[in-house]
Amino acid sequence: MPYCHRSVASRPGCIMALTPSSNPQALLNAQLELWHHTFGFVKSMALKSALDLGIADAIHAHGGTATLPQIVTRIKLHESRFRYLRRLMRVLTVTGVFSVELSVNGGEHVYGLTPVSRLLVGSPNVAPFLTLILDSVFVSPFLGLGEWFQHVMPEEPSLFKAAHGQDLWDFTGRDAKFAKLFDNGMVADSDFAMDIVIKECGDVFHGITSLIDVAGGLGGATQVISKAFPDIKCSVLDLSHVVASAPTGTDVTYIAGDMFESIPSSNAVFLKWVLHDWGEAECVKILRNCKKAIPPRDAGGKPDSGKLRVSVVRQASWSRFFLPVPLHRGLMPTSRLLANSANLTPILSLMLDGVSVTPFLRLGDWFQHELPDPTLFKMTHGQNLWDFTARDTNFGMLFGDGMVADSAFAMDIVINEYGNIFNGVSSLIDVAGGLGGSRVRPSRRLGFGYNRRPNRNLEDRKNRTETSGMTERPPLSKAFPRVQCNVLDLPHVVVGAPTGTHVKYIVGDMFESIPSADVVFLKVILSN
Numbered sequence: 001m002p003y004c005h006r007s008v009a010s011r012p013g014c015i016m017a018l019t020p021s022s023n024p025q026a027l028l029n030a031q032l033e034l035w036h037h038t039f040g041f042v043k044s045m046a047l048k049s050a051l052d053l054g055i056a057d058a059i060h061a062h063g064g065t066a067t068l069p070q071i072v073t074r075i076k077l078h079e080s081r082f083r084y085l086r087r088l089m090r091v092l093t094v095t096g097v098f099s100v101e102l103s104v105n106g107g108e109h110v111y112g113l114t115p116v117s118r119l120l121v122g123s124p125n126v127a128p129f130l131t132l133i134l135d136s137v138f139v140s141p142f143l144g145l146g147e148w149f150q151h152v153m154p155e156e157p158s159l160f161k162a163a164h165g166q167d168l169w170d171f172t173g174r175d176a177k178f179a180k181l182f183d184n185g186m187v188a189d190s191d192f193a194m195d196i197v198i199k200e201c202g203d204v205f206h207g208i209t210s211l212i213d214v215a216g217g218l219g220g221a222t223q224v225i226s227k228a229f230p231d232i233k234c235s236v237l238d239l240s241h242v243v244a245s246a247p248t249g250t251d252v253t254y255i256a257g258d259m260f261e262s263i264p265s266s267n268a269v270f271l272k273w274v275l276h277d278w279g280e281a282e283c284v285k286i287l288r289n290c291k292k293a294i295p296p297r298d299a300g301g302k303p304d305s306g307k308l309r310v311s312v313v314r315q316a317s318w319s320r321f322f323l324p325v326p327l328h329r330g331l332m333p334t335s336r337l338l339a340n341s342a343n344l345t346p347i348l349s350l351m352l353d354g355v356s357v358t359p360f361l362r363l364g365d366w367f368q369h370e371l372p373d374p375t376l377f378k379m380t381h382g383q384n385l386w387d388f389t390a391r392d393t394n395f396g397m398l399f400g401d402g403m404v405a406d407s408a409f410a411m412d413i414v415i416n417e418y419g420n421i422f423n424g425v426s427s428l429i430d431v432a433g434g435l436g437g438s439r440v441r442p443s444r445r446l447g448f449g450y451n452r453r454p455n456r457n458l459e460d461r462k463n464r465t466e467t468s469g470m471t472e473r474p475p476l477s478k479a480f481p482r483v484q485c486n487v488l489d490l491p492h493v494v495v496g497a498p499t500g501t502h503v504k505y506i507v508g509d510m511f512e513s514i515p516s517a518d519v520v521f522l523k524v525i526l527s528n
C-alpha cells in the first residue's frame with residue numbers, strides 16, 4: 001500500500017487505506033492494539049503505586065520472595081484494600097516487574113523479585129528516579145499534549161510551562177518538596193548510569209586533571225567520577241537553590257552559577273541530562289560557554305581543546321524507551337480504526353481524558369488511606385463517576401459518545417458473528433445502555449479539534465440528534481427491526497437520547513427495578 005496522506009485520500013489506492021478490514025478477527029486485533037496503547041498508562045501507574053507502597057522493599061526484606069499476607073506485614077495498607085492488592089500484583093507480574101509462582105491446592109501465590117525489580121532495592125537503586133518521572137507534576141502535562149500542539153503559546157513553548165505556568169527550573173526553585181524529589185531522582189540515575197560509564201567508557205577521563213559538571217544537580221555523577229579518579233579535581237555548577245542542598249565533606253566543590261552566563265574554567269566539561277532540556281539556540285549558548293571554560297592547550301587545557309572535543313557516551317535515545325515497533329507507512333490497521341465508519345476515537349478520547357487518567361496517579365495513596373467510599377475516582381474527584389457525568393456536561397457527553405463508539409464497533413462484530421442469539425427474541429431491555437449505541441454520523445462530530453471539548457450543553461446535543469436528522473438507528477434495533485429494543489438509564493443520560501429511532505429510552509435505576517422484556521442485555525456494566 002503506497003504512503004497515503006489524508007488530503008489525498010480520495011485518490012484510487014488511498015481509499016483502501018482508510019477503510020477498516022471487514023475481517024472480524026483483524027478488526028479485533030487492531031482494536032486490541034489500540035487498547036494496549038490506551039491502557040499503557042495503567043502499567044506505569046501500577047509501577048508507581050508499587051513504588052509508593054514499597055512492595056519491592058517488602059519482598060526484598062522477606063528474602064526475595066513473599067506471599068501477599070507476608071507483603072502486607074511490611075507495607076502501609078488499609079485492610080479494606082487487601083483484595084485489590086492481588087489485582088495490582090496481577091498487573092505487576094504480567095508486566096514483568098515481579099514474578100509469581102501460582103499457588104497449588106489453594107495456597108498463597110508467591111511473589112518474587114525479577115531483574116527489573118532488583119533495581120528497586122539495594123544498590124544501585126533507580127526507584128527515586130522512577131518516582132520522579134511518575135510524579136503527577138511530570139505526568140499531568142502530557143494530558144495536554146494534543147492541545148499544546150494546537151495552541152500557539154505566547155512565548156515559552158514548553159509543555160511543562162503550559163501545564164504549570166512556570167518552567168521546570170522556576171518550579172523546582174519554588175517547590176522544595178518537588179525539588180528534593182527531583183534532585184534525589186537525578187542522583188539515583190547517576191549512581192546507576194555512571195558505574196556502567198566508568199566501567200565501559202572510563203578511558204574518556206584519562207589525562208584529565210580538572211572537570212566541571214555543568215548543571216550537575218547534587219553532583220551524583222561527579223561523586224562517582226571523583227571516587228573512581230581521585231586525581232581529578234571535580235566541581236559541580238548548578239543553580240543556587242540546588243547548590244544550597246549539596247552534600248558537604250566530599251572532594252567535590254559545588255559552585256552556584258548560571259551556565260548561560262559563564263562556566264568556571266576547567267580541563268574538561270561534563271554534561272549529563274542537560275542539552276535535551278533546551279532548544280537549539282540555548283544549546284549553542286551552553287556549548288559556547290563550555291568551549292570558553294576550557295583553557296588553551298598551552299595553558300593546561302586538554303589536547304585538542306582549541307576545537308571543542310566532544311565525547312558522547314550514548315546511554316539511550318528516547319526511541320529506546322519504547323518497545324521496538326516495525327516501521328509502517330500509511331495508515332495501519334490500528335489507525336484505520338480512528339477514521340471513518342469504525343471510529344474508535346471517541347472511546348479512546350474518553351479513556352485518555354484527564355478525568356479518567358488522573359485518579360490513577362493516586363493509586364498508591366488510595367491503597368493506604370481509609371475512606372468511606374472506596375472508589376479511586378471518588379477519592380480524586382469528590383464524587384462517583386455517575387454523579388460526575390451528570391454534573392459535568394462536557395464529560396457526560398464525552399462519556400456518552402465514547403460508549404456509543406465502543407458499541408458501534410463491538411456490536412457490528414457481535415451481530416455478524418453471534419447474531420443468532422437474538423433469533424426468536426421479541427423484546428429486549430438494554431440495562432444501563434447509555435444512548436443505546438445510537439450514533440450520529442461521523443461527519444458531524446469528528447475531525448480536527450474533536451478532543452478540545454467545546455463547551456457543549458445538553459441543548460446542543462438534542463439539536464444535534466433531533467434536528468439534524470442524521471441519527472443512525474442503534475445497531476441492535478437496525479439489525480433486528482422486529483425486536484422491540486428499550487434502553488434503561490439515568491435521567492441525565494436519557495434526556496440526551498436520540499428520538500425517532502424505534503428505540504424506547506426509559507428513565508430508571510437498575511438497582512430499583514428493570515422493565516420487563518424477553519431478554520436482558522448488559523454491556524460494560526458489571527465491570528463497574
Ligand SMILES: C[S@@+](CC[C@H](N)C(=O)[O-])C[C@H]1O[C@@H](n2cnc3c(N)ncnc32)[C@H](O)[C@@H]1O
Pocket residue numbers: 169186187189190214215216217218220221237238239242257258259260271272273274277
Ligand atoms: C535534568 S537535571 C540534570 C542534573 C545532572 N546533570 C544529572 O544528570 O543528574 C538538569 C539540571 O540543570 C540545572 N539547571 C537549569 N538551568 C540551569 C542554569 N541556567 N545554570 C546551571 N544549571 C541549571 C537544574 O538545576 C538541574 O539540576
